[in-house]
Amino acid sequence: MFSRILKRGKPEFWKAYTGHFKEKLPQDLHAVRFVVFDTETTGLDVRKDRLLSIGALSVFHLKIDVGDSLELYVKQEVFNAGTVGIHGILKEGGLLKLAEEEAIITFLGYIKNSVLVAHHAAFDIAMINESLARMGLPKLKNKVLDTGVLFKKTTLCENKENRHSLDQLCAIFKLRQHDRHTAAGDAFLTGLVFLKIVSNLSRSGKLKVSDLFFNSERRGLL
Amino acid sequence: MKNTIAQRIYDFLKDFPPFNSLEEGQLMTICEQVKIGYYEVDDYVFEKDEGLHDAFYVVKDGAIGIFRDGNILVDKCDEGDIFGLRALIRQSDYRLSAKAIEESIVYAISSSLLEKYITSNVDASKFIIASFASNNLNPHLKREKGRLYSLEGEFSQDTDHLAYIQTVTHRKSPVICQEDTQIGTAAVTMTEKKVGSIIITKDNRPKGIITDKDLRTKIATGKFSISDKVSQIMSSPVITVSENISIAEAQITMLRNKITHLCITKDGTVESKLVGVLSEHDLVVAQSNNPSFLIKEVKRALTAENLRNVSQKAQDLMHRYLVQHIPVSFVSKIISAINEAITEKVIELSLDEMSVQPPTTFTWLSLGSQGREEQLLLTDQDNALVFADVPAEQFDETKSYFLKLAHLITEKLNVVGFEYCPAEMMANNPKWCLSLSEWKNQFKDWITRPDEDKIMLSTIFFDYNRVYGDVHLVDQMTESIFQSIDRYSIFLNFLAMNAIKNPPPLSFFRQFLVEHSGEHKDLFDIKARAMMPLVDAARVLVLSQNIKDHNNTLKRFEKLSELEPQNKELYNACMDAFKILLRFRTVEGLKHKDSGRFIDLKSLSKSNRLKLKGCFGSIKDIQELIKVRFNLAQMM
Structure with a gap:
């Protein structure tokens, strides 16, 4: 199947996905659709490990829209028994699972040209890009924001050198934790953290979308 | 997923x-x-x-x-x-x-x-x-x-x-005294000014407060003497708020501090000038005034259509009250007040339409359930007009003026939602638009030569209530009724007979008596079978006791139980029954968008049916009392 796709050039879903990027990103924060997401994986090795699940939700008008969310579980060929204890996703669980390829297609159809937001985004983006590569496709084209990096711009960050885990940010922002270490649960917490960061950054005046990217894009994506 | x-x-x-x-x-x-x-x-x-x-x-x-x-x-x-x-x-x-x-x-x-x-x-x-x-x-x-x-x-x-x-209106000139005032003196001041609290001030700043409760718990118990200083028993410091406090805020503050009085100061702190006192009672008053907004709207209305809207809102308000189980006596008071304001406004609008001023003084009366202030739902209009006596040569002109006015008024009331009375008991009917002397003669005729029709008319017309116009005309009418009754007291026996003509609405087998034929076959007529017997009973008893100015059935029973402590229990039971029936009728009326008069018993829950039946015992008892009191056994 992949060979057929390669022969014919880029598949339709990819063309549809890239088509969304013809539109220019608005500068008004309220007008931008952000997709906050998190992935659970079989491990931390981008090359060897695989996606287990993706949890994502959109933020539009600076509100989390539960009605516009995504929760995907991926069927496994590579399985790392060691991480089951963390994410709780078994190889053959009771959940409806998609093949990796289907999951990626669904994800692309969902994110469109939105600004992606994740905590320590580099890893999650790299996992998705690795999947795309296996499908013979280029990397994600979306702009990406990392809540770990954004947090350092806020007035709440005391030590700019430290890396802050999602747990630490939840504690700082006084967020009760539910469903940690599920993709959807972490995406939800990341979404709340994101709203709180934006609110904090807005205090010093009207915040534009470009302000969020300032000084952060240079760090690259791993 | x-x-x-x-x-x-x-x-x-x-x-x-x-x-x-x-x-x-x-x-x-x-x-x-x-x-x-x-x-x-x-x-x-x-x-x-x-x-x-x-x-x-x-x-x-x-x-x-x-x-x-x-x-x-x-x-x-x-x-x-x-x-x-x-x-x-x-x-x-x-x-x-x-x-x-x-x-x-x-x-x-x-x-x-x-x-x-x-x-x-x-x-x-x-x-x-x-x-x-x-x-x-x-x-x-x-x-x-x-x-x-x-x-x-x-x-x-x-x-x-x-x-x-809304901002609460508070007492602007608080009753105050100094710290060294004797308690007895402070109590005298409170009594003179008819207030339940006194503020102790120093340099115009509130230092403490004494309420009726302090006098009860600290003086009457003998803990302190009335010659002690107020500073010994005052609650201090006081809770202060600023002038523009809202009802909600005031309530929250009182609840939080478990107190009933707030001191209002210039800037809201204890260290500024005292400008007023706000009591829990003020809050209650402020809230029971709520329908006053509807009444304000009535006053602003320019057309009968405007008034129709207000009337609709009043019905919505009533609906909410009933759902909330607000006492029906309270609800009917409010609704009657609003209806009265509407009628008043209708009369003002109609007077404006007349090209000339009224030739003499007049009074607009509402009759029947409206007159008794027991009107919850919009029902038919029953009204009458009385005008002052004029010289004979001006009579025709005067009467035609008031008939024309009454015509305008009834027309507008109909637009508002009060339907025309099918029996034409309305002021635009020449029979019920009369001069004071005519009314007096009319009443005298009914009282001295009663027959079934006249008794029926008496039951409607004697429950009048002045809505608009000259008070003296009504007083004179009332006076003439009591004078006539005094002279022909047999009339009361006829009225009493009428009051018991509808027996308690239960059959021998304790089944509800329902209508046997006609449009309302198998429905229970709550008005004729349950409410009217109580209304009629209250009326005849009140008239026989020479009690004036009590047209409302509940008030009549209340007054009766005051006068006859031996029957207090029965009268109270009648009041309860009447309240339940009034609520039933109103709720049913709202449900079916009609007068609520005919109730489908099958639609009632068992507990509601029992509740309804429970009311009938009182009807039976009060009818027994009337039979005995007016010696009706002899007349039957």
């Missing part, structure tokens, strides 16, 4: 009304479409006069304040509280602002879901209606979780709810 986030929201909402009334699947559907917002302190969820959002809100974490005029806190919503719902239901702009007073996470639930799942659910919508009504009527219950503080949409001039956030 699995939706972890929606599941979390579900777990949260399922414990709070109205969501706890929804089915699991329905609530889940709602949760799957929630939008979540984060607000820092002073961030607005919505601002006054802002266009309507297409959602209402539930506080997840933190606290949202509802503010009026920028910064006057009206209410505080925390975890599980709903706000922003009323504007949605009314479909109008926000009239208050919602602003975070703590860092808050707020769920927004779309209006389309509200309609689909919540207002269509009986229990959930009951909760919503009850909460709307209770926002101002039962503030003490409001500390329960899951309240609805969606006041902001409802605050237009046309509703009672405005009163809740």
Whole structure:
């Protein structure tokens, strides 16, 4: 199947996905659709490990829209028994699972040209890009924001050198934790953290979308 | 598909009304479409006069304040509280602002879901209606979780709810004394000024307060002597607030401090000049005044159509009151007051339409249930007009003037919603638009030569109530009735006979007596069979006791139980029965959008049927009393 796709050039879903990027990103924060997401994986090795699940939700008008969310579980060929204890996703669980390829297609159809937001985004983006590569496709084209990096711009960050885990940010922002270490649960917490960061950054005046990217894009994506 | 986030929201909402009334699947559907917002302190969820959002809100974490005029806190919503719902239901702009007073996470639930799942659910919508009504009527219950503080949409001039956030009017010149005043002297001052509290001041600053309760618990018990200084028994320091405090704030402050009086000072602190006192009683008064907004609207009305709107709102208000189980005697007082204001306005509008001033003084009377102030639903109009005697040569002209006026008035009342009386007992009927002398003769004729028709007319006309015009005319009419009755007391026996002509509405087998034929076959006539016997009984007993100025059935029984302590129990039972019947009739009338007179017994629950039957015992007893008192056995 992949060979057929390669022969014919880029598949339709990819063309549809890239088509969304013809539109220019608005500068008004309220007008931008952000997709906050998190992935659970079989491990931390981008090359060897695989996606287990993706949890994502959109933020539009600076509100989390539960009605516009995504929760995907991926069927496994590579399985790392060691991480089951963390994410709780078994190889053959009771959940409806998609093949990796289907999951990626669904994800692309969902994110469109939105600004992606994740905590320590580099890893999650790299996992998705690795999947795309296996499908013979280029990397994600979306702009990406990392809540770990954004947090350092806020007035709440005391030590700019430290890396802050999602747990630490939840504690700082006084967020009760539910469903940690599920993709959807972490995406939800990341979404709340994101709203709180934006609110904090807005205090010093009207915040534009470009302000969020300032000084952060240079760090690259791993 | 699995939706972890929606599941979390579900777990949260399922414990709070109205969501706890929804089915699991329905609530889940709602949760799957929630939008979540984060607000820092002073961030607005919505601002006054802002266009309507297409959602209402539930506080997840933190606290949202509802503010009026920028910064006057009206209410505080925390975890599980709903706000922003009323504007949605009314479909109008926000009239208050919602602003975070703590860092808050707020769920927004779309209006389309509200309609689909919540207002269509009986229990959930009951909760919503009850909460709307209770926002101002039962503030003490409001500390329960899951309240609805969606006041902001409802605050237009046309509703009672405005009163809740209106600034309270307080006593402007507080009764004060100095710290070294003797308690006895202070008590004398309080008694003279007819107040329940006195403020102890020093350099115009409030230092302490003594209330009636202090005198009871500290003086009457002998703990202190009346020659002691007030400073020894005063409560100090006092709780002070600033002048523009709202009812809600005042209530919250009193509840929080468990006190009944607040001192109002220039800047709201103890260290500034005392300008007034606000008592719990003032708050009660402020709130019972709520329908006064409807009355204000009546006063502003320019056409009968305007008044029709007010009347409709009054019916809505009544509906809410009944759902809330507000005492029916209270409700009927309010509705009667509003109806009376409407009639007054109709008369003023009609007078404006007449090209010339009235040739002499006149009085507009309402009759029957309106006259007795027992009118809850809009029913037929029964009214009459009396004008002062004029020289014979001016009589025809005068009468035709008032007939024309009465015609305009009844026409407008009909537009408002009071239908024409099928028996034409209205002031536009030449028979019921009479001069004072004519009325006197009429009454004399009814009383001295009673027959069935005249007795029937007496039962309607003797329950009159002045709505508009000269008081003296009515007083003279009343006087003439009692004079005539005095001379021909046999009339009372006829009236008594009439009062017992409808037997208690239970058959020998304790079954309800229902109508045997006609349009209302098999329906129970609650008016003729249950209410009229009580109304008639009260009337004849009051007349026989020479009691004037008591036209309301409940008031009549109340007065009777005062005068005849030996029958107090029976009269009280009659009052209870009448209240229950009045509520029944009103609720049924609202349900079927009619007069509520005929009740389908099959539609009543068993407990309601028993309740109804319970009222009939009193009817039987009061009829027995009348039989004995008026020696009716001999007449039958």
